[in-house]
Amino acid sequence: MRYQLRQPRRWYGTLRRATAARAVQGSNSIEGYHASVEDVAAVLDDEEPLDADTETRRAIAGYRDAMTYVLQLASSEPPRTLDASLLLSLHFMMIKHDLAKNPGSWRPGGVWVEDADGRVTYQAPPRDGLEGLVDEMLGQLADGSGVSLVDAAMAHLNLALIHPFSDGNGRMARCVQSFVLARDGLLAPEFLSIEEYLGRNTSDYYGVLTEVAAGSWSPQHSARPWLTFCLTAHYRQAQTVLRRIDEAAALWDRCDALVRRHGLPERSIGVLCDAARGWRIRRSLYVKAVRSSVGDEITDDSATRDLRALSAAGLLDPRGEKRGRTYLATPQLRAAWEEIRNHRPTPVVVDPYELAQLKLPGLG
Incomplete structure (x- = not known):
C-alpha cells in the first residue's frame, strides 16, 4: 500500500476523503450512530447531512473534531506524545454535545458494560485507582514495542478495559489507536x-474484547486473541483499500475521458467520481470536493457554472430548487462505475496466520 500511495496521485484526494468517511462511519456505527458514507463525508466537510438525524450529526462532528486534532498533532515536529491532558481534551471534543456524559472528565464512579438483555458483561476497575492505571497505560505506550500496529492495538485494548470515561470509551479507544498509527507515520492514518x-x-x-476482558478488570490475562484479531483486521482492511486504490484510479480515468469528451473543466473530475458512486452533489460540497481532489479554490459562482455545464453535458441530473438543489449521476455517468464494479473479483476471506504458515513452513 505504501508503494501505491507513496506520493499523491490525481485520484488521491477523492479516495482519501471517502476512506476517512468510511472510518468515521464504522467507529460511530458501533455506538449506534448510523449514517451513510455520503452523509459522514458531508459532516467531515462541515456541511449539513441530507439524511442523518441531529444526534448522529453531533456524534460524527465530535469524532471528526477529535480525529482532526489527532492528525494535526501527529504531523507536528516533534510529534506530540499522548498524556492524560490530551486524552481528556480529545474526550471533550468527542462528547461535548452531551454534557450529561461528563465530557473532558474522568468518570466520577464505577462503570460497567451490559449486553442487550441488561446482563453485566464487564466490570471496569474501581474509580479510586483510575488515574494510576491511565498513567501506567501511557507509560507503556511511551516505551512501546517498536511495532506500531501492536502498540496501537494495545493502547486500544488498555483504554477500553480501564474504561476511564462515563461514555465514549470505545470511540476514544479507537481514536487513540489511530493516534498511535498516525504518530508513527507509516501511512496517512485514514489508510491504516x-x-x-x-x-x-x-x-x-x-x-x-469480551474474551480477553473475561468479565472484569483482569490485566493478567493474555492479550494474544486481541492482537491476533487486530492484525488480521489490518491485513483484511489493507486488501480492501488496495482494491479501492485500483478502482479509484480506473474511475478517475473514465471520468477524465468524459470531461475531455465534453470539454468540461478538469477540476470537475473528482466530483464526477463522487456522483458516479451514488453521492448527491450540492454546490457547497462541489467547492470543497474540488479543493480536496485537485487543490483548487473556486467561488460559488464558478461552482454553479460548472454544475450547469455538467448537467448540460448529460452527466448530472439536477433535483430540487435553489438552496435545496442537489445533483445526481445520470445513467451515462453511473455506467462508468457499474462497469468497474462488474469486474470486481469475488471477495475471499483470508486468515493471514494460515497464509503465513503456508508460505513459511514451520512457523508456529
Whole structure:
C-alpha cells in the first residue's frame, strides 16, 4: 500500500476523503450512530447531512473534531506524545454535545458494560485507582514495542478495559489507536485505520474484547486473541483499500475521458467520481470536493457554472430548487462505475496466520 500511495496521485484526494468517511462511519456505527458514507463525508466537510438525524450529526462532528486534532498533532515536529491532558481534551471534543456524559472528565464512579438483555458483561476497575492505571497505560505506550500496529492495538485494548470515561470509551479507544498509527507515520492514518473493519465486524470485535476482558478488570490475562484479531483486521482492511486504490484510479480515468469528451473543466473530475458512486452533489460540497481532489479554490459562482455545464453535458441530473438543489449521476455517468464494479473479483476471506504458515513452513 505504501508503494501505491507513496506520493499523491490525481485520484488521491477523492479516495482519501471517502476512506476517512468510511472510518468515521464504522467507529460511530458501533455506538449506534448510523449514517451513510455520503452523509459522514458531508459532516467531515462541515456541511449539513441530507439524511442523518441531529444526534448522529453531533456524534460524527465530535469524532471528526477529535480525529482532526489527532492528525494535526501527529504531523507536528516533534510529534506530540499522548498524556492524560490530551486524552481528556480529545474526550471533550468527542462528547461535548452531551454534557450529561461528563465530557473532558474522568468518570466520577464505577462503570460497567451490559449486553442487550441488561446482563453485566464487564466490570471496569474501581474509580479510586483510575488515574494510576491511565498513567501506567501511557507509560507503556511511551516505551512501546517498536511495532506500531501492536502498540496501537494495545493502547486500544488498555483504554477500553480501564474504561476511564462515563461514555465514549470505545470511540476514544479507537481514536487513540489511530493516534498511535498516525504518530508513527507509516501511512496517512485514514489508510491504516481498521475502524471501518470494526464497524463491519462489530460482533467479532465485541466477542474478542469480551474474551480477553473475561468479565472484569483482569490485566493478567493474555492479550494474544486481541492482537491476533487486530492484525488480521489490518491485513483484511489493507486488501480492501488496495482494491479501492485500483478502482479509484480506473474511475478517475473514465471520468477524465468524459470531461475531455465534453470539454468540461478538469477540476470537475473528482466530483464526477463522487456522483458516479451514488453521492448527491450540492454546490457547497462541489467547492470543497474540488479543493480536496485537485487543490483548487473556486467561488460559488464558478461552482454553479460548472454544475450547469455538467448537467448540460448529460452527466448530472439536477433535483430540487435553489438552496435545496442537489445533483445526481445520470445513467451515462453511473455506467462508468457499474462497469468497474462488474469486474470486481469475488471477495475471499483470508486468515493471514494460515497464509503465513503456508508460505513459511514451520512457523508456529
